[in-house]
Amino acid sequence: MTDKIDVKNIPVDVQLHKPDLKQPNRYPSRDRIYVRAVKGLHQVLRRYMGFFFMGLFMLLPWLRYHGEQAILLNIAEQKFTIFALTLWPQDFTILAWLFIIAAYALFFVTTFYGRVWCGYLCPQSVWTFIFMWFEEKIQGSRNQRMKLDQQAWSVTKFSKKFLTHLCWVTFALLTSLVFVGYFTPIDQLVLNFFTLQAGFWATLAVLFFTFCTYGNAGWMREIMCTHMCPYARFQSAMFDKDTFTVSYDATRGENRGPRSRKDKDYKEKGLGDCIDCNLCVHVCPTGIDIRNGLQYECINCGACIDACDDTMDKVGYPKGLISYTTENRLLGKKTHIFRPKLVGYFAVLVVVCLAFAYTLHQRQPLEFDILRDRGALFRDTSEGWVENTYILRIINKSQHERSYRVEVTGLDDVRWIGPQEVTIAGGETISQPVSLAADPWELAEPITDVTFTVTVLEQPEIQISQTNRFFSRR
Known part of the structure; x- marks a missing residue:
């Protein structure tokens, strides 16, 4: 074969294009979006839904229930009150079920109707639309706002801009006070904040959320949706x-x-x-x-x-x-409403809702733990009996004062040393040391299982039992 294959030499030199550090404005600033007001069915629906949930958000922390704040998520005391329900860290399962329900509800709605959560109920969108409403009422329509920004600074321009930002900061401060009021008594918070007597952390929290609300809804706006919100990135997986x-x-x-x-x-x-x-x-x-x-x-x-x-x-x-x-x-094809993915999301949502309801129904209004004396497994009394010491930790998870009776089973002849009935205020915890004494000749084994049972005297059907061990020298 005399035919030769033509070989083409390809240069391997790589040219690096470095940015010109002397060039001003290498990174162009973001173009401001001037949103035009529009009327229509969807905007009426969005406006009324926003007003309803905003009003609900503002009202809830001010409600009272049995003389106390109806909704108070007290992180310092690890006590979360929601009307007649009081949750403790031990009730984390309930909170986990709520998050799972919210996640699958979002998946279901997104698969069916896209990002309607973002457009109608997302706090970022609701606050942004409110801030734009202030902007429109003070600075005018879209064309008037564009013209105002192109003008040189004057008394009129400064006054409109100042009033706009004043309304933004005021509304951000108001909503921040309400938000922090979910975690600390709101009546004391508002009074102490405006009289400059609020604590350091409460004041810092109010100012921090004021700054975030003002920055997110007033300045960043669509940047939160397009660059920072993770939901915008993975939503397409559900479409x-x-x-x-x-x-x-x-x-x-x-x-x-x-x-x-x-x-x-x-x-x-x-x-x-x-x-x-x-x-x-x-x-x-x-x-x-x-x-x-x-x-x-x-x-x-x-x-x-x-x-x-x-x-x-x-x-x-x-x-x-x-x-x-x-x-x-x-594309001229048929739309399938009931499809496997949507039905699957709905089925899982129903299951987790039922699991949440079951967990909430099975929740007991008290918590009971037993701790043994770490000093010794047992000790001999002057009468020759064997004595074990325990610390009973009882938590009243209800909002009202309750009386409890503690009984023990598993030993035929046992002496109870200490109080068997205690009264605990709502939301309080006691640690009560008690001792059990038994005749060693009546014990067949060196270790005997005993069961402590706590009964609510006002509601005898509510009982909690815990098993522990009784040690002897036999």
Whole structure:
């Protein structure tokens, strides 16, 4: 064979493109998003849901139950009160079930209807919309705010900006006081804070959450959703072609372009229903163009739907160019509501809800532990009997004073040394030392199992038993 294969020499030198350190503004600043106000069904729903849950958040710590704060999560005392229910660190299982329920509820809703949690109930979104409401009422509409920012500083501009930020800080401080009030008595907190008598940690917590709320809802806004929220990153794992998301019908809308309202022959010109007004972009709180397809920045708030439906009404076209729909529906296929993944999430959600209800129902309003005397396993009394010492630790997990009686079984002839009945205030704990004495000649083994039983005198059906050991020299 005389044919030769041509060999091409490829250079292996790598050129590194280093940034020019002398160049100013190497990293361009973030473009500010001026969100335009919009009216519509989805915005009314979002507004009223936000008002309802915000009002609930503000009201709950002020409610009283039997003369005490109805909801108080006292971390210092490790005591969590929710109306008639008092939880302790030993009840961590209940809290774990609540987190599991919340997780699977989020998975189920996301698989079915996309990121509606982000658009309607997420605290970041709710606080951001409230801050934008202050901004709009003080500085004006979207165009007025843009014009105001382009103007040179003046008394008018300074006063509007100052009033806006004052309202932001005031509202952030108010909500921070309420939030910290869930963890410390709120009436004392508010009084002591404004009289400068609050403790160091309480004051630090209020100021810290004020700063975070002001920064997140006033300045960062969509950055929290697009760069910091982990949910925005893994949400796509729960989406499928039957998930309802805010989507643009490109088949109907393209080719987009402006036209006259009287133009009835736009389709013959190759135009779709989208008139390219860009209102869907102006009303988006994250500044995306929904016409570019599904994007992780979309929080499914429906603002673009309301803006587009209003435009379609004005030009006389059918609504629904942007709507909550599925990928299959946009492709002309059938949407499957009951599919294995969604049914699986719902089934697991039902199971964990039942497990939570069972755990809550089986919870006893008292805790009982037994600690042995570490000094000696046993000692001989002057009468020749064998005595064991124990420390009974009883926790009254209810909110009311209760009386308890402790009895022991497992020994035929035993003497109880110490009180057998005790009274404990609500939420309190006692450690009561007691001793058991027995005749060694009546004991068949050197170690005998004994059972202590605590009974609530006011509710005899509530009992807790613990088994321990009785040691002798035999």
